[in-house]
Amino acid sequence: MADRPTACLVLADGTIFYGKGFGATGEVVAELVFNTAMTGYQEIMTDPSYASQVVTFTFPHIGNTGITTEDDEAPEPVAAGMIVKWDPTEPSNWRAMGDLPDWLAKGGRIGMGGVDSRRLTRAIRLQGAPHVVLAHDPDGNFDVAGMVARARDWKGLVGLDLAKDVSCRQSYQWRQGTWEWGEGFGETADEHGHAPFKVVALDYGAKRNILRSLAEQGADVTVLPASATAEEVLAHQPDGVFLSNGPGDPAATGAYAVPMIRELLDRDMPIFGICLGHQMLALALGAKTVKMNHGHHGANHPVKDVESGRVMITSMNHGFAVDSQSLPVGVVETHVSLFDGSNCGIRVDGKPVFSVQHHPEASPGPQDSLYLFRRFADAMQVRRDAQAG
Numbered sequence: 001m002a003d004r005p006t007a008c009l010v011l012a013d014g015t016i017f018y019g020k021g022f023g024a025t026g027e028v029v030a031e032l033v034f035n036t037a038m039t040g041y042q043e044i045m046t047d048p049s050y051a052s053q054v055v056t057f058t059f060p061h062i063g064n065t066g067i068t069t070e071d072d073e074a075p076e077p078v079a080a081g082m083i084v085k086w087d088p089t090e091p092s093n094w095r096a097m098g099d100l101p102d103w104l105a106k107g108g109r110i111g112m113g114g115v116d117s118r119r120l121t122r123a124i125r126l127q128g129a130p131h132v133v134l135a136h137d138p139d140g141n142f143d144v145a146g147m148v149a150r151a152r153d154w155k156g157l158v159g160l161d162l163a164k165d166v167s168c169r170q171s172y173q174w175r176q177g178t179w180e181w182g183e184g185f186g187e188t189a190d191e192h193g194h195a196p197f198k199v200v201a202l203d204y205g206a207k208r209n210i211l212r213s214l215a216e217q218g219a220d221v222t223v224l225p226a227s228a229t230a231e232e233v234l235a236h237q238p239d240g241v242f243l244s245n246g247p248g249d250p251a252a253t254g255a256y257a258v259p260m261i262r263e264l265l266d267r268d269m270p271i272f273g274i275c276l277g278h279q280m281l282a283l284a285l286g287a288k289t290v291k292m293n294h295g296h297h298g299a300n301h302p303v304k305d306v307e308s309g310r311v312m313i314t315s316m317n318h319g320f321a322v323d324s325q326s327l328p329v330g331v332v333e334t335h336v337s338l339f340d341g342s343n344c345g346i347r348v349d350g351k352p353v354f355s356v357q358h359h360p361e362a363s364p365g366p367q368d369s370l371y372l373f374r375r376f377a378d379a380m381q382v383r384r385d386a387q388a389g
């Protein structure tokens with residue numbers, strides 16, 4: 001690089017990468033992961049499950065579709081920073097409302113271009129997701145020794161509870177449906193012939209598209225903060241409870257979310273969890289979660305539905321996994337990752353309680369794309385019918 005580098009990434013083992021900074025200036029300490037998706041950088045950067053993680057994009061062409069408010073999964077970027085091979089290109093898309101570097105700067109997130117992202121990805125695979133410090137300084141002054149020390153001192157994601165930080169502070173209603181070509185977001189929701197269900201969604205860092213997928217099934221969704229008690233959940237008299245995705249170590253929510261879910265399990269209540277929600281449900285059922293080497297982060301992750309034998313291409317973002325060996329009797333593994341055989345879904349025998357690690361709206365193809373959300377709606381209908389007598 002002829003110009004003086006304006007960004008610097010330091011791994012805890014002392015490896016240093018220099019590049020060109022964009023977005024916000026300053027410094028951040030985080031875990032480094034790589035994401036292999038070819039599209040969706042804005043959705044990735046605004047996915048609250050990426051809190052305290054810097055994302056390396058293995059796909060080099062980033063920035064080309066600009067930024068579109070409709071694509072936000074949260075009001076602001078949540079991932080701690082982004083690393084790309086090429087400097088972001090000018091937006092060239094009819095939906096673009098702004099460009100990536102400006103948006104990152106406004107959201108206080110650091111970007112770094114001009115990095116050999118293959119080499120970096122190899123380092124992540126070999127070391128396991130490393131602890132890093134990422135800095136952007138237009139004058140190119142970096143205290144590299146201090147950065148290495150700060151990366152080494154960082155305790156990491158194991159044991160770190162971030163769900164309560166990204167959760168909403170107050171409850172609210174969610175009524176927006178999914179996006180349709182030429183129509184935008186639907187108002188919701190009763191196109192599927194169900195009476196509107198009352199769903200309580202626990203927000204551990206929920207992505208908007210997951211709430212939209214619930215609304216699309218005829219659910220009137222009340223979103224409650226992560227700290228909500230079982231009593232508060234049940235006070236809404238829900239037909240079913242949804243446990244959202246979210247950042248951090250699932251086992252670190254043991255002081256509030258896991259015992260709350262355990263209380264709900266004692267009720268005859270359909271429960272559906274996704275991502276962090278899947279992991280916490282498994283913990284509440286008595287299973288264990290483990291930290292993965294470098295996790296699953298991308299949009300082409302093959303998952304096998306164990307019951308039908310069908311393989312789906314899914315969108316994934318997780319660094320922890322449910323340990324299949326630890327599932328108690330009566331808890332059945334329903335989905336496994338074909339990348340490394342890890343658990344991606346469970347259900348409880350004889351109960352409408354189930355969860356998946358991936359995002360089911362991205363799973364089995366357009367004609368069938370909301371199948372798990374539909375299964376949740378069907379379970380709520382069965383419960384309603386039973387209550388009606």
Ligand SMILES: NC(=O)CC[C@H](N)C(=O)O
Nearest residue numbers: 245246275276318319320
């Ligand atoms: N997408 C998610 O909800 C991520 C769950 C959890 N924080 C993990 O890294 O495994």
